[in-house]
Amino acid sequence: MSNHYQSLNEYVHKVQMEIGATAAATYIIKNNTVVNEWYSGRHAATKNSRIVDRYTQFNVGSVRKTYLGLAVSLLIEKGLIKSIDHEIGHYLSGYKHSAEGVTLRHLLTHTHGLIEKDGEIAREFKPGEKWAYRNAGINMLMHLVTHLSGKTLSAYMQEHVFSVYDMNETGWRTENKEHLIYNYYDDKNTWVGPNHSDAGDQSNLFVSARDMAKWGYIHLQKGCLNGKQLLPAEVFERLITLQTPDTVPANQPRNGFIWWLQSDTLLNQLGERLPGCSYQVLGITGCACIVVPKYDAVIVRMFNQLSNPNGYDYLDDIRTFGNLAYDLLTTCSGSRGR
Numbered sequence: 001m002s003n004h005y006q007s008l009n010e011y012v013h014k015v016q017m018e019i020g021a022t023a024a025a026t027y028i029i030k031n032n033t034v035v036n037e038w039y040s041g042r043h044a045a046t047k048n049s050r051i052v053d054r055y056t057q058f059n060v061g062s063v064r065k066t067y068l069g070l071a072v073s074l075l076i077e078k079g080l081i082k083s084i085d086h087e088i089g090h091y092l093s094g095y096k097h098s099a100e101g102v103t104l105r106h107l108l109t110h111t112h113g114l115i116e117k118d119g120e121i122a123r124e125f126k127p128g129e130k131w132a133y134r135n136a137g138i139n140m141l142m143h144l145v146t147h148l149s150g151k152t153l154s155a156y157m158q159e160h161v162f163s164v165y166d167m168n169e170t171g172w173r174t175e176n177k178e179h180l181i182y183n184y185y186d187d188k189n190t191w192v193g194p195n196h197s198d199a200g201d202q203s204n205l206f207v208s209a210r211d212m213a214k215w216g217y218i219h220l221q222k223g224c225l226n227g228k229q230l231l232p233a234e235v236f237e238r239l240i241t242l243q244t245p246d247t248v249p250a251n252q253p254r255n256g257f258i259w260w261l262q263s264d265t266l267l268n269q270l271g272e273r274l275p276g277c278s279y280q281v282l283g284i285t286g287c288a289c290i291v292v293p294k295y296d297a298v299i300v301r302m303f304n305q306l307s308n309p310n311g312y313d314y315l316d317d318i319r320t321f322g323n324l325a326y327d328l329l330t331t332c333s334g335s336r337g338r
Contacts, residue, residue, distance in 0.1 A: 004331075005036035008324050012301060013040055015317055019309060021286060023052045023181050025209040025302040029217055030295060030329060037210070043304075044183040055179045057169055057206040058302045059192050061283025064205035065138055066215075066239075069108060069257030071145045071156055073235045080148045084108065084243070088140050092147055095121075095140060102127045104144075107137035109244045109255040128245040131252040131267075142201050153200030164230050165218055169208035174198050180206050181304045184285070191284060191306070203284075209302050216289045216298035219259075219279075240279050240291070269315065271322030282318055290322055292329065299325045 009026055016024040022045050028036040042049040043056065050056070075081045081091070084104040089096035098121040099114060106112035106127045113125040114136040121136060142153055149156045154172040162170055169179070174195055176182040184192045195204035207215070218225055219240060222233040239257040254263040262270045262278045270280050275294040282288045286303030301321055308314060 005038070005325075005328055008036070008321075008328055009038040009040075011321065011324055012038075015286075015321075016040060016303060019286065019303065019305050019312055020307065021303040021305050022049075022183065023056065023058070023302070023304045025052060025056065025058070025300075027209040027213040027300040027302075028297065028325065028329075029213050030297040032296070034213075039209070043181045044186075049183075050178065052181075054210055055169070055208060057173075057180050057208050057211075058287055058304060059181065059184050059203070059283075059285050060205055060207050060212065060287040060302075061192060061203055061285045063207070063212070063281050063283040063287055063289060064200075064203060065258045066281045066289075067157055067161075067200075067205065068138065068141055068145065068153060069239055069259065070161060070235070071149075071153055072104070072108065072141060073238055073257055074156075074160055074231070075145065075148050076238070077232055077235050081144075088144065091144055092140070099140065102137075104141075105243055105245060107141050108257045109248075110134065110137065110253070111245055111248050112137045128247040131244070131248055139201075146199075152198075154198055155200075157200065161231075165214065165225055167211050167214060169211040170215070171206060172198050172200050172202070172204050173206045174204065179208075183304060184306065187306075207287075209300055212287065212289050212302065213298050213300045216291045216300065220291050220293060220296065220298055267315075269318050271319040271324075271326060273323045274326050278322075280318075280322070286314075288318055288321070290325065292326065295326075295329045297329050299329075 012024055022041045024040040026038045039052045041052050087103050088099050102112045110133050111128050111131050113127050115122050115124050115134050116136045145153050184190045193203045219236050222236040223231040240259055243256050244254045251265050253267050254261045259279045260269050262276050269282055277293045280290045286305035288301045290299040
């Protein structure tokens with residue numbers, strides 16, 4: 001393995017120490033080749049806890065929402081969703097009043113203007129008027145997948161995606177197992193939320209670094225893996241195509257199906273040096289997946305981040321990480337076969 005990416009791994013280790021994460025990993029694929037695979041730390045702070053390795057599965061936080069996006073795209077491909085410009089109430093009558101005017105496009109791009117307060121749905125702004133990151137829209141999409149498929153999100157993804165792409169180190173987990181980093185749940189107020197449901201409706205999706213890289217890679221290759229088109233390319237093309245309504249001000253983030261697309265805004269999570277075709281997803285635990293089609297590359301970073309310490313700026317961190325990775329991608333010569 002080349003040490004070309006040593007400076008990137010050293011940066012990730014520095015941040016790991018800064019934020020108090022016990023575990024970290026990086027994984028980079030370029031030109032169908034693994035060019036960097038690095039692991040650091042243990043599953044928990046105790047000396048006898050498991051050492052992080054290629055089998056370790058991290059809780060990926062909101063990265064899980066792109067799995068929901070793919071489920072929606074598959075339902076479109078199957079003809080169960082006719083248009084993302086249909087209102088959510090068209091499919092789920094219970095939302096006809098509370099989400100009037102809110103389309104699937106609004107839900108997929110965080111432009112719906114809805115918020116949950118005390119179990120009730122309230123409106124912050126008109127649909128398509130601006131952008132705001134809220135889970136109310138994600139929960140509606142969860143209900144939509146279950147309603148149209150007749151299955152939970154986790155069961156649907158296992159049958160139609162995980163088993164198809166041999167993603168055996170990916171899944172919603174409800175109890176600790178050897179390969180899981182589970183220290184998130186030591187604190188009853190853990191910021192990743194509850195983990196008692198295996199339906200896919202909670203933030204308890206666990207993924208290994210290499211399966212996370214595969215997740216990005218099948219998007220990069222538009223569903224093709226090892227020369228086989230396992231799902232239609234159109235399913236993936238719509239995921240990373242600009243879907244944000246034109247009515248949203250230009251200085252606010254742009255999304256595909258939940259994926260963040262490269263854009264020049266103050267809230268953008270991608271490093272400014274990453275090419276315009278790049279896209280990314282990030283979770284509260286510090287896990288991130290960046291796809292850079294221009295360089296046929298997928299960049300993954302994994303943490304078990306439990307807090308944001310004073311002085312830590314996560315936006316600056318993730319942008320710096322993306323920029324460093326990009327700089328190294330453009331000069332990389334070392335490689336190792338997948």
